[in-house]
Amino acid sequence: MADVTMRVWRGDASGGEFESFTLEQNEGEVVLDIIHRIQATDAPDLACRWNCKAGKCGSCSAEINGKPRLMCMTRLDTLPEGPVIVTPMKAFPIIRDLVTDVSFNYVQAAKVPALMPPPMPEGGYRMFQEDVERGQEFRKCIECFMCQDVCHVIRDHEENKEHYSGPRFFIRYAELEMHPLDQNDRRELIREEMGLGYCNITKCCTEVCPEHIHITDNAIIPLKERVVDAHYDPVAWLGRKIRRRTKTSAADAAVQPAP
Amino acid sequence: MSEPTYEHHEYDVLIIGAGGAGLRAAIEAKQRGMKVGIVTKSLLGKAHTVMAEGGIAAAMGNIHAEDNWMVHFRDTMRGGKYLNNYRMAELHAKESPDRVWELEQWGALFDRTKDGKILQRDFGGHRYARLAHVGDRTGLELIRTLQQKVVSMGIDVFMECKVLKLVHDNDGRIAGCVGYWRATGEFVTFQAKSVILATGGIGRSWKFTSNSWESTGDGHAMALWAGAKLIDMECVQFHPTGMVWPLSVRGLLVTEGVRGDGGVLRNSLGERFMFNYVAPMFRDETADSEEEADKWYDDHNAGRRPPELLPRDEVARAINTEVKAGRGSPHGGVYLDIATRRSAEFIRRRLPSMYHQFMELAGVDITRESMEIGPTCHYMMGGVKVDADSQETIVPGLFAAGEVGGGMHGANRLGGNSLSDLVVFGRRAGIGAADYVEAGNVATAFNQREVDDAIIEALGPFEHTDGENPYDIQHDLQELMQSNVGIIRSAAELEVATKKLDEFTDRVKNVSVKGGRAYNPGWNLATDLPSMICVSKSVTLGATSRKESRGGHTRDDFPNADPELGKINFAQTTDGGNWDSPITIVESPLLVMPDDLKALLEETK
Numbered sequence: 001m002a003d004v005t006m007r008v009w010r011g012d013a014s015g016g017e018f019e020s021f022t023l024e025q026n027e028g029e030v031v032l033d034i035i036h037r038i039q040a041t042d043a044p045d046l047a048c049r050w051n052c053k054a055g056k057c058g059s060c061s062a063e064i065n066g067k068p069r070l071m072c073m074t075r076l077d078t079l080p081e082g083p084v085i086v087t088p089m090k091a092f093p094i095i096r097d098l099v100t101d102v103s104f105n106y107v108q109a110a111k112v113p114a115l116m117p118p119p120m121p122e123g124g125y126r127m128f129q130e131d132v133e134r135g136q137e138f139r140k141c142i143e144c145f146m147c148q149d150v151c152h153v154i155r156d157h158e159e160n161k162e163h164y165s166g167p168r169f170f171i172r173y174a175e176l177e178m179h180p181l182d183q184n185d186r187r188e189l190i191r192e193e194m195g196l197g198y199c200n201i202t203k204c205c206t207e208v209c210p211e212h213i214h215i216t217d218n219a220i221i222p223l224k225e226r227v228v229d230a231h232y233d234p235v236a237w238l239g240r241k242i243r244r245r246t247k248t249s250a251a252d253a254a255v256q257p258a259p
Numbered sequence: 260m261s262e263p264t265y266e267h268h269e270y271d272v273l274i275i276g277a278g279g280a281g282l283r284a285a286i287e288a289k290q291r292g293m294k295v296g297i298v299t300k301s302l303l304g305k306a307h308t309v310m311a312e313g314g315i316a317a318a319m320g321n322i323h324a325e326d327n328w329m330v331h332f333r334d335t336m337r338g339g340k341y342l343n344n345y346r347m348a349e350l351h352a353k354e355s356p357d358r359v360w361e362l363e364q365w366g367a368l369f370d371r372t373k374d375g376k377i378l379q380r381d382f383g384g385h386r387y388a389r390l391a392h393v394g395d396r397t398g399l400e401l402i403r404t405l406q407q408k409v410v411s412m413g414i415d416v417f418m419e420c421k422v423l424k425l426v427h428d429n430d431g432r433i434a435g436c437v438g439y440w441r442a443t444g445e446f447v448t449f450q451a452k453s454v455i456l457a458t459g460g461i462g463r464s465w466k467f468t469s470n471s472w473e474s475t476g477d478g479h480a481m482a483l484w485a486g487a488k489l490i491d492m493e494c495v496q497f498h499p500t501g502m503v504w505p506l507s508v509r510g511l512l513v514t515e516g517v518r519g520d521g522g523v524l525r526n527s528l529g530e531r532f533m534f535n536y537v538a539p540m541f542r543d544e545t546a547d548s549e550e551e552a553d554k555w556y557d558d559h560n561a562g563r564r565p566p567e568l569l570p571r572d573e574v575a576r577a578i579n580t581e582v583k584a585g586r587g588s589p590h591g592g593v594y595l596d597i598a599t600r601r602s603a604e605f606i607r608r609r610l611p612s613m614y615h616q617f618m619e620l621a622g623v624d625i626t627r628e629s630m631e632i633g634p635t636c637h638y639m640m641g642g643v644k645v646d647a648d649s650q651e652t653i654v655p656g657l658f659a660a661g662e663v664g665g666g667m668h669g670a671n672r673l674g675g676n677s678l679s680d681l682v683v684f685g686r687r688a689g690i691g692a693a694d695y696v697e698a699g700n701v702a703t704a705f706n707q708r709e710v711d712d713a714i715i716e717a718l719g720p721f722e723h724t725d726g727e728n729p730y731d732i733q734h735d736l737q738e739l740m741q742s743n744v745g746i747i748r749s750a751a752e753l754e755v756a757t758k759k760l761d762e763f764t765d766r767v768k769n770v771s772v773k774g775g776r777a778y779n780p781g782w783n784l785a786t787d788l789p790s791m792i793c794v795s796k797s798v799t800l801g802a803t804s805r806k807e808s809r810g811g812h813t814r815d816d817f818p819n820a821d822p823e824l825g826k827i828n829f830a831q832t833t834d835g836g837n838w839d840s841p842i843t844i845v846e847s848p849l850l851v852m853p854d855d856l857k858a859l860l861e862e863t864k
Contacts, residue, residue, distance in 0.1 A: 012777070028505020028621065040730035044781025045774030049302070051471040054511050054616060056399065057305045073619055095442050096778040106303065106410075106418075114411035115366040124319070124360045126375035132368040136393060139368055139400060143304055179366070 001025045004076055005083040006034055008046065012096045019043070020083070025076055031084065032060055032071035035098075047097035055210060058144030062098050063087045068146035068208045089149040104154075105145050108165045112172055113189065117181035131180045138175035138219060140211040141168065147205035147215060153198045164195035167205035167215050174219035177226060187230040196220070196227055265446040268417075270296040272692045273435060273451035275422050275478065278306035279398075279681030280661025280688070281457030282405035283358075285414050287689025288455075293696060296415045296449065298438065300473050303416050304406045307459050307471055308681065311398025312514035312612065314380055314390025315682075316675030317355035321376040323559065326387040328352040329859050335676060336860055337540070338384040338570045339640075339669020340810040341825055342491065345852040346647035347667040350687070355679035358686065359391050367404040369393055381519040384570040384673040386544070387559070395514045395612045401678055420447065421786060422477065424713040425454060425485040425657070428702035433485065433656035435702075437710045439717065441783060444776020446714055452701040453692040455650075456482055456643065456659040457685065461495075461794045463787075465636035466741035467510035469501055475787040476794030478663035482643040483793065484836045487652040490665040490828040490847065491641035492794070493801030493812040496672055497746045499524075499574035501635025503592035508620045510635040513595065513613060515674040517630075518567045520609050521556055522597035524578070525629070526586035532593075533566035536577035541569055572671040572810050575634040579746055582633065592633030598626055634746055638677065640668040640811055641801065644830060644847075649691030650684055656695060656702060660688035666828075670810020716838075719768075720785040726771030729785040736763055736791060744799050749815040753803045760796045764839050767792055789838035797831055797842055804829050804844050 004025040007018045021038050032050055039046050050060040053072045060071040065085050076084070092100035117125070147167040153160050165173075173190050176182055190196050203216045213219075272288040274281045277299035289295045299306065318331040331352035336343055359377065363369065369391050370378040379388045393400040409416065422438035426448070435450040458478025462470030483489055500513040518524075526532050537545045545566050546552035552565035567574065578593050588594055597606055603626035607614050610625070617623040617630060642665030643652055650658045661681045668676060695701070720726070743756040767789060772782045801812075807821035808814050830847040833840040 026506060029507045030620070033507050039780055040728075040734070044728060044730060044772060044784075045779045047778040047780060051301055051305045051307075051473065052310050053471070054310065054508070055619070056396070056612065057309045057471070059302065059305050075620070099442075099778050101442075102302070109407070109410050110413075112407075112411075114407070117364055120360060120364055124377060125363055127368075127371055128375050129371040132371060135368045136370075139393070139403060140396065141403075142309075142399065176366075179368075 001027065004034060006038070007083050007085045008035070008038070008097070009087040010046070010097050011094065013094050016094075018085075029076050030072055031064055031069075031074045031076065031086065034076070035071060035086070047095070047099045049099055056142060058142035058210075061089055061144040061146050061149065063089060063149075068149045070144060070210050073210060089145070091149045091151070091155040092145075102145050104161055105143070105148060105168060108169045111165070111193075112169065112176070113184050113186055115176055115179060115182050116184040118183065125181060127180045134178045134218070135175045137213055138171040140213055141171060142211060143168065144210060146208045146210070150204045150208045152202070152204065153195070160195070160198065163193065164198050167199070167220065169194065170196060170199070170223055171213060171215055171219040174223045177223065187227045190223065191227045191231055196224060199224075265448065267448045267450065268296060270294050270449060270451045271696045272453050272455065272689070273298065273449050274455045274457055275436065276306070276457035276459060276661070276663070277301075277303055277416065278308040278457060278459055278661060279401055279405060279678060280685035281306075281455070282402070282409050283682045283685030284455045284457060284660055284689040284692070285409055286405070286412065287686045288693050289412050289414050291689070291693035293693050296417060296451070297409070298417045298420045298422055298436075298449065300419065300421050300441070302418050304402055306402060307474060308398045308402040308678070310469070310471070310512065311401065311678050312395040312512065313382060313516040313519065314392030314397045314675050315355070315359055315401065315678035316382070316385060316389045316673065317359045317391055317679055318352060318387075318389060319356045319359065319377060319379065319391070321372055322379045323387040326389060330386055331355070331389065332856070333859050333862070334385050335673060336669070338671055338673040340671060340820065341669060341860075342494070342809060342828065342849070343669030344647055344666030345850055345856060347684070349856060350647060351667060351676070351679060351683050354683045358679065358682040362401065362404050362682070365404050365408045367400050369400070380516060381568065382515055382674040383518065383568045383574065385675065390519070390675040392516070394608070395516050395610050397678065401681070421783060422481070423717055423786060424709065425481050426709045427485065427706050428704040429706065431486065431655065432702040433654055434705045437713045439776075442778055444779065444782070448705070448710055450705050452696045453656045453658065455688045455692055456657070456663050457661050457688070458663045460639040460662045461798070462636045462639070464736055464740045464791050464795045465745070466737040467501065468636040469498060469510055469512040470636065475791045477787070477790045478659065479639070479642060479797070480790035480793040480838065482652060482654075482657065482659060482663070483797070483831065483833055483842070484838060484840070485657060486654045486832075486836070487657060487659075488644040489641060489797055489831045490644045491670065491801070492797040492831060493805045493829065494640035494670045494810055495636065495798060496571060496638035496640060496811045497575045497634040498637035499571055499578055499634055500595055500632040501637075502621065503588070503631050503633045504590040505621060511616070511620075512635065512637065513630060513632050514610070515571070517595060517597050517610060517613060520597065521600045522595055523565070523567050523600065524574070525594045525596055526581045527588060528586060532581055532586070533569070533574065533577055536573060536580070537566050537569065538573060541573070545569065570671055570673060572813075575746060576813060578634055588631045590631055592631045594629040595632045596629040598628055603627075638662065638672055640670060640672055641665050641798075646691075648687065649694065650688035651691050651695065655700070658688045658692050660684040670812060717786050720770050720772040720782060723769055723771040726769040727766055729770050729772065729781055729788060732763060732766050732770065732788060733784060733791070736795060740795055740798075744795070744802055747813050747815050748802050750803070753799055756799045757803065760792060760799060763792050793838050800831060800842055800844050801829050
C-alpha cells in the first residue's frame with residue numbers, strides 16, 4: 001500500500017509546531033495505528049492517550065484534519081488523499097502533544113446531583129424497557145468529550161466554562177430527569193448554573209458523537225422544554241406542587257446524599 | 260536523606276486501580292467512614308472494565324425461576340475445573356444478585372424483561388440465562404454507575420498516576436506506595452494504613468490480546484515484590500472469539516453474547532465443528548445434534564445446550580485445533596455466524612457495539628456476513644492469594660480484589676463472572692480494609708529507603724544514553740509470550756521462554772528513553788516493563804510446573820488432567836523484593852470444601 005504522511009502537532013502549553021512523519025500503511029489501519037508506530041520508532045515520547053482501541057473508552061479523542069474524531073475508529077482509507085493532520089482537542093488546555101487537560105469535565109461531573117430513587121422493593125425495581133430506553137441512549141456516552149470540544153459556547157469562549165456544563169452533561173441531566181426512578185429535581189440548577197440557555201442548537205455536538213447519540217434532539221431540546229416549563233409556566237409549577245411524587249428543589253437536591 | 264521534594268498524601272484506605280473492583284471498594288470503605296483515595300494510571304472511567312460486553316452473572320432467577328446461588332456455584336466450580344477457592348465461589352454466587360440490584364439503586368439501567376425485571380441472557384457454562392446486561396456494553400454501564408457514585412460521594416481520585424512500588428513500615432506492614440504523575444513526571448508518595456490492589460490483568464504481555472496498554476500486571480508484580488503470594492499464574496484465559504482481520508484490530512474482543520444469542524461457529528467446510536469437541540464432563544448436558552441445540556435457545560427444557568456455549572477454554576482449544584488442521588478461515592481464524600440465524604433487527608438491537616465494531620473497523624456487516632474470529636489473550640485467572648472473606652493477603656494491610664486477586668475462577672473463568680467478581684469482592688475488600696484500619700494495628704512508619712530506591716530505579720532509563728528502545732523490548736516480549744506461552748504449551752517451548760525472559764531482564768536494565776519526564780509514553784512504558792517481565796516469568800514458571808492440562812492451561816506434552824494436581828495450587832513468592840529477584844514456586848493444597856457444598860457439585864441434574 002502507499003505510504004501515509006502524518007503531520008502531528010507537538011508541543012506543550014508554551015507553544016509547539018507540526019512534525020511530519022511518513023510511514024508505510026497497511027490494510028485496515030486507523031490513525032491510532034500510525035501514531036503507535038511513530039511512538040515505537042521515530043518518537044517514543046510522542047504523547048497521546050488511548051486505552052481500548054475499540055471505540056469503547058473514549059480516550060483517544062483528537063482533531064483529525066480539523067474535525068474531532070476518535071483516532072482508534074478513523075480508518076486511513078476513509079480520509080482524503082494527502083497528509084493527515086492530527087492536532088489535540090482545541091477547547092482544552094494542552095498538556096503535551098495530543099494530550100489535553102480535560103479536568104473541566106470532571107469538575108462538571110462533580111456538580112451533578114445524584115439519582116434519588118425510592119427504597120428498593122423486595123426482588124428489585126420494576127421498570128419497563130420503553131421507559132429505560134431513553135436513558136440508555138444517553139448512557140452509551142463514552143466520555144470522549146468531543147461534543148464539549150466542538151461546542152462553540154466553550155470552544156470560542158473560554159470564560160463560559162465557569163457557567164456552562166456542555167453537551168456531555170446536558171445528556172447526563174436529561175438521563176437523570178427522564179430516569180423512571182428519580183425523585184430529584186435539577187431544573188432550576190440546569191437553568192441557573194449549568195447554562196442550558198447558552199446552547200443555541202447548532203447540533204455540532206450531535207454531528208461529532210461517535211456513539212451517534214441524538215444529543216440535541218433527544219436531550220437538549222426536551223431538557224430546554226422542561227426547564228422553561230418549570231420556570232415560566234404557573235400551571236406546571238402548581239401541578240408540581242400538588243402532585244404526590246413531588247421532586248425536591250434544586251438546592252435541596254444538590255445537598256441531599258445519594259442512598 | 261534530605262526532606263523529600265515531592266508531593267505526599269495520607270489516607271486510611273488507598274486503592275490502586277479505578278476499574279470496577281477499585282471503585283466498588285472505595286464506595287464501601289468511604290461508607291465505613293474511612294478517608295479514601297483512589298489512584299489510577301488512566302483517566303477516571305477508562306479502565307478495562309469499560310470493555311466488558313456481555314453481562315454480569317447473578318442468579319436472580321428472572322428468566323428461569325429454577326436458578327439460584329447453588330446452581331451458579333456449581334457452574335463456576337465446574338467451569339474452573341475445581342481449582343477454585345470454593346469459599347470465594349460460594350460468596351460470589353450468594354452475593355452477586357444483591358450487588359446487581361445495588362447498581363440499579365445507583366443509576367444503572369439494565370435491559371428489562373416484559374414484566375419489568377432485569378433481563379438476563381445465556382452465556383457459556385451457565386446452566387440458566389443469568390447475565391444482566393445492557394445490550395453488549397455492560398462494562399460501560401458498570402463503570403459509569405460506580406464512577407458516578409464515587410464522584411457523588413466526594414472520594415479523592417488521583418488520575419494518570421503510575422504506582423511504582425508498595426512501601427512497608429519497619430515491621431513489614433504495608434504503609435503506602437510511591438509513584439509518579441504521568442502529566443509532569445514528578446514523583447508522589449501515598450502513606451496509607453491499608454492498600455487495596457485493584458489493578459486488573461496482565462494481558463499486555465501477549466501479541467494478540469483484548470487488553471489495553473494498562474494491563475501490565477502492576478498489581479500482581481507489586482504484590483509479589485511486597486511479600487505476597489501469587490497462585491494459579493499458569494491459568495491464563497484465551498477468549499475464543501477475538502477479531503482476526505484486519506491486523507490492526509487483531510485480538511479485539513467479540514462478545515460471547517453473540518453465541519448466547521444464537522451465533523454458531525463454523526470451519527471453512529461450513530461444519531458446526533463444536534459438536535466434535537464435547538469433553539466427557541460436559542457430555543450429559545450438551546446437545547448432540549444441531550436440531551436439539553437449536554431448540555434450546557427458545558426453550559431450555561426442549562433440548563440440551565449447544566456446544567458453542569461450552570466454557571471458554573473448551574471452545575478456544577477447539578478453534579485452535581480446527582485452524583491447525585487446515586480448516587480455518589483465510590486469516591487464520593474460524594467463522595462466527597449469526598447472520599443466517601437471527602434477523603438483522605434482532606442483531607442490531609442485541610449486539611449494537613459488535614455491529615458497529617465490525618462495520619467500522621473491518622467493513623463487515625454482521626447482519627449479512629459471518630465474522631472471522633480466533634482466540635485472544637483475555638483474562639488472568641491467577642493472582643494474589645487472598646482470604647476469601649476479607650480479601651486480605653498474607654502481608655498485613657495489603658488487600659487485593661478483582662482480576663488481580665486469585666482463586667475465584669480456578670483454572671478457567673466463566674463469562675459474566677468477572678463483572679460480578681469485581682463488585683462482590685471489591686465490596687469485601689473495602690470492608691476488609693476498613694476492619695483492618697479500625698482494629699488499629701496499622702503501619703506507623705513509612706520506609707523512606709524503599710521510596711528512594713524505587714525513584715532511582717524509575718529514573719534509570721534517563722541515565723543510559725545508548726540503551727535499547729523500550730518499545731523493542733515490549734515487542735519481543737509479546738512475540739515470545741504469544742508463541743511460547745500461548746494457548747497450547749510444551750516443555751521445550753517453556754524452556755526457551757524461561758531463558759529468553761532472563762535475557763529480557765538484562766535488556767530492561769539497559770533501556771534508555773528520549774525526551775523529558777512530562778507525559779512521555781516511552782518512559783512510561785519503560786517503567787511498566789519490570790512488571791510485564793516479572794508476571795511473564797511467573798506465568799512461565801507456573802506453566803512449567805503444572806504438568807497436566809486443566810482449564811486455561813493446556814500442555815501438549817501432558818494433554819490430560821491429573822487428579823493429584825487438581826488438589827493443589829502452585830504458589831509463587833520472591834525473596835528480596837526487587838523486580839528481578841528469583842521467584843520460587845511451591846505446591847499449596849486447596850481449601851477443603853465442606854460436605855454440603857461438595858454435594859452440590861455431585862448433583863448431575
